[in-house]
Amino acid sequence: MGRRGEETKKTDSRIEELDRELSRMGIRIRDTDQRKVRDEVFDEVTLLALYKLANRKVINAVGGSISTGKEANVFIAKRGDDLDCVIKIYRIRTGNFNVMSDYILGDPRFASIRKNKKNIIFAWTKKEFSNLKRALDVGLPVPEPIAFDRNILIMDFIGKDEVPYPQLRLNPVDDPEAGYIEVLGLITDLYQKARLVHGDLSEYNILHGGGKLWLIDMGQAVTPDHPSAHRFLFRDIQNMNRYFGSWCETLDEHEILRGIVGEDFFTP
Ligand SMILES: Nc1ncnc2c1ncn2[C@@H]1O[C@H](COP(=O)(O)OP(=O)(O)OP(=O)(O)O)[C@@H](O)[C@H]1O
Ligand SMILES: [Mg+2]
Structure with missing residues (x-):
């Protein structure tokens, strides 16, 4: 052999x-x-x-x-x-x-x-x-x-009971506006408090159950000092606007981004 x-x-x-x-x-x-x-x-x-x-x-x-x-x-x-x-x-x-x-x-x-x-x-x-x-x-x-x-x-x-909560895409929220605001709040807290950008946010990587939305699949999440952090954040916002846009009014993507990153926006 x-x-x-x-x-x-x-x-x-x-x-x-x-x-x-x-x-x-x-x-x-x-x-x-x-x-x-x-x-x-x-x-x-x-x-x-x-x-x-x-x-x-x-x-x-x-x-x-x-x-x-x-x-x-x-x-x-x-x-x-x-x-x-x-x-x-x-x-x-x-x-x-x-x-x-x-x-x-x-x-x-x-x-x-x-x-x-x-x-x-x-x-x-x-x-x-x-x-x-x-x-x-x-x-x-x-x-x-x-x-x-x-x-x-x-x-x-x-x-x-051994059954995972379904992904948001399979189990939409009853009140889309409230759901949209909830998700924007999660993205904001993730950035401002945890200093992270999810980077692959979509209706696939949010679970909906037990009366709330859960963020999962965070392997790709990056810190704000990653060179592409703001690009990833913008894409996450776009994804959420696309998803919620078919259910309710959404806010301007650039304004959301500015609102989240605030001062960081102007640092090189
Ligand atoms: N902590 C968890 N509790 C319940 N279900 C989970 C949990 N983590 C993952 N899942 C289920 O497994 C699915 C896949 O998990 P996840 O999104 O983390 O990996 P993935 O999408 O397979 O990763 P990849 O991007 O590598 O394909 C989720 O959509 C969800 O249904
Ligand atoms: Mg996933």
């Missing part, structure tokens, strides 16, 4: 071993719905990270899949005393890594990482954790981040 073949065999047996360890802890990856998802998502690095999180007792069971996105898979899971949580796993092999580097490389918080694919994805995961934390710390409605390891983020489950 060539060196390559031996490497593959070693990796396979390490994966099986981790898989057995996880099963022993009650986490059955083998039950994951389709084989393709299992092979693409649960590679050696991911299983090792899951193993560590299970060992630290952060999670104690992985349930069904909630979503398969462009770069991440989202699963419902259990932690502690039977609380629901969410596991977001960024795929290492098939993730959209080029887009990620654009956001990471302009962010001074991540200026010094070595720029290979794995590192970028790990930094991205950490960035989503810290973005959620920053938003939560100023009282914004986002899932509480619980832990992260490598490409895995554990956060609070936003939903009820």
Whole structure:
């Protein structure tokens, strides 16, 4: 057997071993719905990270899949005393890594990482954790981040009875004007209090349930000193104006931007 073949065999047996360890802890990856998802998502690095999180007792069971996105898979899971949580796993092999580097490389918080694919994805995961934390710390409605390891983020489950709250696009608000004002308030607080721009805000990344709107998917969020922060903020505002524009009157996009960034607008 060539060196390559031996490497593959070693990796396979390490994966099986981790898989057995996880099963022993009650986490059955083998039950994951389709084989393709299992092979693409649960590679050696991911299983090792899951193993560590299970060992630290952060999670104690992985349930069904909630979503398969462009770069991440989202699963419902259990932690502690039977609380629901969410596991977001960024795929290492098939993730959209080029887009990620654009956001990471302009962010001074991540200026010094070595720029290979794995590192970028790990930094991205950490960035989503810290973005959620920053938003939560100023009282914004986002899932509480619980832990992260490598490409895995554990956060609070936003939903009820194991059913996630639907995305805004699938569950529009009853009073569009109030909803629009609520969203503008969230964007403003995110910028002024948490010092973040979401950067991918849309009716897909807002959940609606329990009588309010929740911001999710914050991996790409950047600080105001990112060179493209104001462009991203303007795009978020445009997206929300487009969405709410078919239900109610909206305000001028430039004025909203000026109102949010205030003095920042004139700093070079
Ligand atoms: N904390 C959470 N609680 C409940 N449901 C969630 C939570 N986080 C994500 N989801 C569900 O999973 C879906 C995808 O999550 P998210 O938007 O974070 O990733 P994504 O869009 O797949 O990312 P990508 O942009 O990489 O494709 C959401 O639309 C939502 O339905
Ligand atoms: Mg999303």
